[in-house]
Amino acid sequence: MDKRKIFISPVTRIEGHANITIELDDNGNVSDALFHVNEFRGFEKFCEGRMYTEMPTITPRICGICPTSHTLASVKACEMIQGIQPTYTANLLRRLMHIGQNLSSHALSFFHLSSPDFLLGYDSDPAKRNILGIAEKFPDIAVRGIRLRKFGQELSERITGKKIHIMGIVPGGMAYPLTEENRKALLEWIPEAIETVQLGINIIKKFHEDNPEMVASFANSPTLYLGTVGPGGEHELYDGKLRFMDGDGIILQDQLDPAKYLDFIAERSVNWSYLKYPYYKPYGFDKGFYRVGPLARLNVCSRMKTPLAQEEFEKFKHMSGGKPVHGTFYYHYTRLIEALSDVEDAERILNDPEVTSLHIQHHGRWNYAEGIGSSEAPRGTLFHHYKTDETGKLLKVNLLIATGQNNPSMNRSVLEVAKQYVKGDDIKEGMLNRVESTIRCYDPCLSCSTHALGQMPMVIEVRDRKGELVKRVERN
Amino acid sequence: MNKIPVIIDDKSFEVDPHKTILEVCRELDIEILTMCHLKGLTDIGACRLCLVEVEGINKLLSACTTKVAANMVIKTQTERIKKYQRITTELFFADRNHVCAVCVSNGKCELQNLGYKVELDRIRYPHLFPQCEVDTSHPWYVMDHNRCIMCTRCVRVCNEVEGAHNWDVMNRGHQVRIISDFNTPWGESSTCTSCGKCLHACPTGAIWPKAIVQGQLEKNPGMVNELVERRKMKL
Incomplete structure (x- = not known):
């Protein structure tokens, strides 16, 4: 069969670089779709030989969007190696910074990257379908979105002095305390931040109301879900245990120790992407696809920790009668419910009398040869796994990144949407944007997720002007 | 006089x-x-x-x-001097693997400050990217040869002030390395007293304590002269 291909390159308004290949059959119908991640990083390899205590400094450089999540997973792994726990105040400050990063990332994903689709329309002029187009037509929304991101970054800046690639989260706690002046300044942001998140929720809800068929049918196949929950099953981002849920809402495994992630997660490489394919081990590669991130976290958790977020969470749960919501489009909604929870939780922490305490660090030294840490990055569950020699030098590093865990589902979602919206003889720009936006729902961070080295076969395809394959060079 | x-x-x-x-x-x-x-x-x-x-x-x-x-x-x-200072600084950075962003010494590094002083905005020479060892064998300190600029301040402070002469220099040219004893891992040295003077003398992040991470490094190179002066007073 003579296959024709459609390339979408690059995929726009995501963090990182990727292509999508859509294969058409003779009749112009979609036969397959592949999401290629063509970045290469190599962190797992070049960190070998370094001291484990350097990892909280090196790994945040993987990503400018979620450096705090990397630092937290990294310091937790270091703390496991040292056999120590952070102080109470250090945990509060870490939570604040993590909330700041989550809020900042969610604001970026919704207001900067995705809201142009909702407010300007999928079929609007691509040249204006961006944050600048929003600033032109809806200046108040653009400014609010940018300020929400600023608040998120200020939560880190007012503790450690830096907005991105923060320093100061150290094994055993924190290097810097929060001053009373900064605590008050951060509290002043809360009312505005809540208003902005609620504005975002109204935007997405209106889009749901205006486009019920699209939202309901947009890549909505059931998958498994993974997320971190607290001891009572409550929503949790910083520290907790893991919960796996199947597509019918049955809890497959609960209160799993993240340090034992290899017991329930395995990975496989493919020859057309630098992104690996993780899967739920008991179900095997074919049936073990699972999703992480805001949709997964809200699907698996039993309740939110804060009142306004809980109110919204109940509405979200009501949509599917308490069962998991599968529609990929609902990532946006759940992202905003999380953002609401973030702002409310930040207020709670900032009002904790211990938050400005100077008791911020416990001290330890190398005691164990292996450490595993996890945290919930904005895009989902993140694992750092280090093995060292008896001097603390790293022998092996494994980083299991949220976007990587969504990879199999992203591929399947792309195929579903491509089948729904792409017909070979009638390919419009807005149609391709819908395929792209499937990826954007997951808010993938490809810089984070492509860190593997030496395992990924590389394929180079040479094509003539007509797009016909001339030569294929394959390594491994 | x-x-x-x-x-x-x-x-x-x-x-x-x-x-x-x-x-x-x-x-x-x-x-x-x-x-x-x-x-x-x-x-x-x-x-x-x-x-x-x-x-x-x-x-x-x-x-x-x-x-x-x-x-x-x-x-x-003079312009001639400034030109040579700039060349020298660029060669420091090109010779080993200096990555300020992830270095424990970031923000408190004499080499980094030197870069600012000579307004280093690019390096015109090809980086050598040598494979350098990170010696973590000492229980308290790390010697990272990636960040060493061969100033030999560690060698001299160990010899002249501590009197231990744990550190010395091996090889020539790009192969030159600081060594502990007769090129044994630092942790196996029979001469090192673990005094930490080399750590304070080191101008970069080549020698640093294991217990700290970026943002926590406090070096006190002035301590070396204070010790020397106090000893003179006793004599």
Whole structure:
């Protein structure tokens, strides 16, 4: 069969670089779709030989969007190696910074990257379908979105002095305390931040109301879900245990120790992407696809920790009668419910009398040869796994990144949407944007997720002007 | 002691003889860049940053090892000197693997400060990217050869102040390395007293304590001269 291909390159308004290949059959119908991640990083390899205590400094450089999540997973792994726990105040400050990063990332994903689709329309002029187009037509929304991101970054800046690639989260706690002046300044942001998140929720809800068929049918196949929950099953981002849920809402495994992630997660490489394919081990590669991130976290958790977020969470749960919501489009909604929870939780922490305490660090030294840490990055569950020699030098590093865990589902979602919206003889720009936006729902961070080295076969395809394959060079 | 007349950067001064140009300039608040110099240790003129022009001598002289002489006319801020300082700094960065962003010494590094001083905005020479060892064998400290600039301040402080002579230098050219004892892992050294003076003397993030991470490093190189001066007082 003579296959024709459609390339979408690059995929726009995501963090990182990727292509999508859509294969058409003779009749112009979609036969397959592949999401290629063509970045290469190599962190797992070049960190070998370094001291484990350097990892909280090196790994945040993987990503400018979620450096705090990397630092937290990294310091937790270091703390496991040292056999120590952070102080109470250090945990509060870490939570604040993590909330700041989550809020900042969610604001970026919704207001900067995705809201142009909702407010300007999928079929609007691509040249204006961006944050600048929003600033032109809806200046108040653009400014609010940018300020929400600023608040998120200020939560880190007012503790450690830096907005991105923060320093100061150290094994055993924190290097810097929060001053009373900064605590008050951060509290002043809360009312505005809540208003902005609620504005975002109204935007997405209106889009749901205006486009019920699209939202309901947009890549909505059931998958498994993974997320971190607290001891009572409550929503949790910083520290907790893991919960796996199947597509019918049955809890497959609960209160799993993240340090034992290899017991329930395995990975496989493919020859057309630098992104690996993780899967739920008991179900095997074919049936073990699972999703992480805001949709997964809200699907698996039993309740939110804060009142306004809980109110919204109940509405979200009501949509599917308490069962998991599968529609990929609902990532946006759940992202905003999380953002609401973030702002409310930040207020709670900032009002904790211990938050400005100077008791911020416990001290330890190398005691164990292996450490595993996890945290919930904005895009989902993140694992750092280090093995060292008896001097603390790293022998092996494994980083299991949220976007990587969504990879199999992203591929399947792309195929579903491509089948729904792409017909070979009638390919419009807005149609391709819908395929792209499937990826954007997951808010993938490809810089984070492509860190593997030496395992990924590389394929180079040479094509003539007509797009016909001339030569294929394959390594491994 | 009789003072001698010298002219530095077109200004006349009466200075103490037997002092080096660097010592004289530091006393007069005339800035001269240095890296291998550390007050309290023997100067060796290795880093070539403190080069000055002396009238009547065609080649540049290192201020840390050249003594002042009567009627010497010295220039410290010429374009020629600045050009060589810039080249030297670029070669420091090109020679080993310096990544400030993830270095434990970031923000408190003499090499990084030097880069700012010479307005280093790019490196014109190809990076060598040598494979360098990170010696983590010592229970308290790390020696990262990626970040070493071969100033040998650790070697001299260990020999001259601590009296242990754990550190020394092996090989030549790009193969040159600081070694512990006869090139044994630092943790297996029979001479190291774990005093930590080399850590304070090190201008970069090459020697650092295991217990700290970026943002927590506090080095006190001035401690070396304080020790030397106190010992002189006892004598």
